[in-house]
Amino acid sequence: MNNELSAIEKTVLTDYKYGFVTEIEVDEAPPGLNEDTIRFISAKKNEPEWMLEWRLKAYNHWLKMQEPNWANIKYDPINYQDIKYYSAPKQKKKVNSLDEIDPELRKTFEKLGISLDEQKRLSGVAIDAVIDSVSIGTTFKEQLAELGIIFCSISEAIQEHPELVKKYIGSVVPITDNYFSALNSAVFSDGSFCYIPKGVRCPMELSTYFRINAEGTGQFERTLLIADEGSYVSYLEGCTAPIRDENQLHAAVVELIAHENAEIKYSTVQNWYPGDKDGKGGIYNFVTKRGICQGAHAKISWTQVETGSSITWKYPSVILKGDYSVGEFYSVAVTNNHQQADTGTKMMHLGKNTRSRIVSKGISAGVSNNSYRGLVHVGKNAANARNFSQCDSLLLGDKCGAHTFPYIEVKNNTAVVEHEATTSKIGEDQIFYCNQRGIDTETAVALIINGFAKEVMNQLPMEFAVEAQKLLAISLEGSVG
Amino acid sequence: MNNLEYIKERFSQLPTVNEQNGLGVIRQKAFDALNKMGIPTTRHEEWKYTRIGSFFNKEYKYHTAGTFSEADLAPVRLPAYEQANELFYINGHYSPELSVIRSKGLTVQSLQEASKNEYKDIVSKHLGHSSNYLKDGIIALSTAFVQDGVFVHIKKGQIIEHPIYIYNITDARQANVLAQPRTLVYVGENAQVKFVETFNTLGNQESFTNRVIEIVVEKDAITEYYKLQTDASHASQVATTHIQQIGKCVTHTVTVSLNEGLVRNNLNIVLDEEYCEAHLYGIYLQHGQSHIDNHTVVDHAKPHCESNELYKGMLDDQSTGVFNGKIFVRQDAQKTNAYQSNKNVLLSEGASVNTKPQLEIFADDVKCSHGCTIGRLDEESLFYLRSRGITEATAKSLLLHGFAVDILEQIKLAPIREYVDKLISERLEFDLA
Numbered sequence: 057m058n059n060e061l062s063a064i065e066k067t068v069l070t071d072y073k074y075g076f077v078t079e080i081e082v083d084e085a086p087p088g089l090n091e092d093t094i095r096f097i098s099a100k101k102n103e104p105e106w107m108l109e110w111r112l113k114a115y116n117h118w119l120k121m122q123e124p125n126w127a128n129i130k131y132d133p134i135n136y137q138d139i140k141y142y143s144a145p146k147q148k149k150k151v152n153s154l155d156e157i158d159p160e161l162r163k164t165f166e167k168l169g170i171s172l173d174e175q176k177r178l179s180g181v182a183i184d185a186v187i188d189s190v191s192i193g194t195t196f197k198e199q200l201a202e203l204g205i206i207f208c209s210i211s212e213a214i215q216e217h218p219e220l221v222k223k224y225i226g227s228v229v230p231i232t233d234n235y236f237s238a239l240n241s242a243v244f245s246d247g248s249f250c251y252i253p254k255g256v257r258c259p260m261e262l263s264t265y266f267r268i269n270a271e272g273t274g275q276f277e278r279t280l281l282i283a284d285e286g287s288y289v290s291y292l293e294g295c296t297a298p299i300r301d302e303n304q305l306h307a308a309v310v311e312l313i314a315h316e317n318a319e320i321k322y323s324t325v326q327n328w329y330p331g332d333k334d335g336k337g338g339i340y341n342f343v344t345k346r347g348i349c350q351g352a353h354a355k356i357s358w359t360q361v362e363t364g365s366s367i368t369w370k371y372p373s374v375i376l377k378g379d380y381s382v383g384e385f386y387s388v389a390v391t392n393n394h395q396q397a398d399t400g401t402k403m404m405h406l407g408k409n410t411r412s413r414i415v416s417k418g419i420s421a422g423v424s425n426n427s428y429r430g431l432v433h434v435g436k437n438a439a440n441a442r443n444f445s446q447c448d449s450l451l452l453g454d455k456c457g458a459h460t461f462p463y464i465e466v467k468n469n470t471a472v473v474e475h476e477a478t479t480s481k482i483g484e485d486q487i488f489y490c491n492q493r494g495i496d497t498e499t500a501v502a503l504i505i506n507g508f509a510k511e512v513m514n515q516l517p518m519e520f521a522v523e524a525q526k527l528l529a530i531s532l533e534g535s536v537g
Numbered sequence: 538m539n540n541l542e543y544i545k546e547r548f549s550q551l552p553t554v555n556e557q558n559g560l561g562v563i564r565q566k567a568f569d570a571l572n573k574m575g576i577p578t579t580r581h582e583e584w585k586y587t588r589i590g591s592f593f594n595k596e597y598k599y600h601t602a603g604t605f606s607e608a609d610l611a612p613v614r615l616p617a618y619e620q621a622n623e624l625f626y627i628n629g630h631y632s633p634e635l636s637v638i639r640s641k642g643l644t645v646q647s648l649q650e651a652s653k654n655e656y657k658d659i660v661s662k663h664l665g666h667s668s669n670y671l672k673d674g675i676i677a678l679s680t681a682f683v684q685d686g687v688f689v690h691i692k693k694g695q696i697i698e699h700p701i702y703i704y705n706i707t708d709a710r711q712a713n714v715l716a717q718p719r720t721l722v723y724v725g726e727n728a729q730v731k732f733v734e735t736f737n738t739l740g741n742q743e744s745f746t747n748r749v750i751e752i753v754v755e756k757d758a759i760t761e762y763y764k765l766q767t768d769a770s771h772a773s774q775v776a777t778t779h780i781q782q783i784g785k786c787v788t789h790t791v792t793v794s795l796n797e798g799l800v801r802n803n804l805n806i807v808l809d810e811e812y813c814e815a816h817l818y819g820i821y822l823q824h825g826q827s828h829i830d831n832h833t834v835v836d837h838a839k840p841h842c843e844s845n846e847l848y849k850g851m852l853d854d855q856s857t858g859v860f861n862g863k864i865f866v867r868q869d870a871q872k873t874n875a876y877q878s879n880k881n882v883l884l885s886e887g888a889s890v891n892t893k894p895q896l897e898i899f900a901d902d903v904k905c906s907h908g909c910t911i912g913r914l915d916e917e918s919l920f921y922l923r924s925r926g927i928t929e930a931t932a933k934s935l936l937l938h939g940f941a942v943d944i945l946e947q948i949k950l951a952p953i954r955e956y957v958d959k960l961i962s963e964r965l966e967f968d969l970a
Contacts, residue, residue, distance in 0.1 A: 138727070205905075208856070366848065403804060451901035454900060454901045457899040458896070460894075460907070462893060464891065464892045466883065466911045471883075472912040473909075473912070475894065476906070476908040477907050478905065480900055480907040481901040
């Protein structure tokens, strides 16, 4: 058996498929961060005064903060003065339709398997594509507008729907929240904005595709999603980046607001460049994602498949404020080679009869470290709160680590909270069973891993589930042993 | 003068004659560490839910105890003491006059002495090993004053039939007392021994106990250790038990916390040799304003070891409970089996619990699991009992007693088990008959 496995070990890692660079002219800010950089970004975007003030306030607060070091991750200090905070594909004028987009750019997205053209014809997904710092196009805008749904880049929203942006931005993740969210608030360059009006069920999946292209940049996007009373939306997010030896910083903020009876389903397939097999290069993915169930019977569900990034630091959270609101978190985090992941969720039960469910599956291979860190908090008034958490870890190889740090704080005696976790490797008997039936070891492992992650994969929309499953197989290829 | 300054002044007054020997060096190192780290606040991750800073703003004294009559000691004594070895610590100092040693093969002497005689290698090797795991000022504080400590040696191959009762008595009849009992236990190869430790405060002044016991267990030895905490509301303590299993051996610990004040327990088990086995059990019943914090660490440093942990708690009134269980599985520690479970019942609106069962695993061929639950009494079970004419209060105590039995059964010393059952039943107003 051991011989067999070492043979698989020898198989080389599949190359990162999305590692190409697109040669396009860019318009960018010089590296460095000071008030002028922020003024530059704000001016570029032609933002109103209140937005600039908000950014500067965030920047000044950020200056006073210290980079957090509590997470179970290691990295060389980031030089925040070395990063370019603004980089945009050069476009002569504002595009009115997708046909006017630079063909080079369009090719990029086609290579990524996201044909903006095709999307137009197929009735499926409405996409907002963000490259480096700016959104380059949003599909299906008109059809959505008929229903009263606003789906556009956040820069556009600041121009056209300032009242909504002003009301909600920073309401879930305040600028003072943490180091990276403060930085994002100061320098965010673009992102998606979505508003679903009362009682509307969004007929298609909304999607944002993020791509880092330019060198030496950091990507700081901001997503704001509001589901008004009784509405429903399913939102997808995907990300890739070119292969580079340097580490690039990605510090995004996502805010979700679900009003009474509204439901938001937010799915992420994160496939930033993870670095090469010696741990060189890769994206630092330091993301703050948080949703609030503002009204009664609201529901927010996070699903994430994390396969990329050299470091992942993210905790999609739900504040269960409305009575009878529901929070869900489904996650598969895969780490291989030198990748590090410290991810999990926070469920803050504040309202009565609130429910939450956490299913986290960690798979570690190579010399990677994979941590689950989660908080379940039941406040004094959260009568009858219910939580169930399950965190399972699978270890492939004897040099990787799997860690679990669940925090459970219960201040109400009517709450019922359960947590369970297991750590194991793939059983030899399981492999043997498959081998016996003519399935070779590597396929068997893929089969078992897929079964392990199935509970989460099932939560993903169809189009994404296929992609995510492929990703899972690719990122673990050759690591079995 | 606040307590910390007093402690520092006190340290400088201690005799420094033995500065060259092992103990002096260890003490100075610990004192420097204390100065550097200070007393942990809630900003310290391991102390997030337990505040002890206030104890160091009050005035506590290293007070020498008054005299005790037999009548003073009678309520403190454990059942079947006539058949036990008894070690008395008064205000943190070992009292040879009160102590009774019955078993042969059991040696008790001061650490000061042991650090110079035939045991000096053991002392220099193992004393203060706990500070590798507890990086905070509290443990350093204990080590800085280690010279009053005691060394307990169990000879190779000896089966100590009489259990060893350790009484920590704080005489707070005159003033607030800070007590720092310190013990190093060495259980020799193939030996067997049982410890029962209790804490009692006499008088109505406040007391703060910073207890550290380090137990080194050799090959083929079996060690049982029971800790009973029933101290009053004006008595608070941080109690550290550090067990190092250096040969293939078995340890079994049960912690019973029926305290009225604040208690922080650190229980570390280091499985430092192949085929070690460790069992950790705990039960806590809290009411009033009491606070219990159980921090456990199980470090699987070598392969083929097994650990099993179960802590159960019942929290009433305004009490708070904290559980923090950590399992480390090092890279070499293949074929590890490690289980951990924490179950809590909240009995009132004001009670709260913070639990953090943690796993840190670096080896792949392991079976590890942990779980925790928080809830209240099952409505259906209550209804079942009520429908058979049992009053609500009785039904509740019946169910809670049933909840506690899992842990009670783990106390293998019959007189102690009965004694603890009686204490728990009294607290639950449960009629054993």
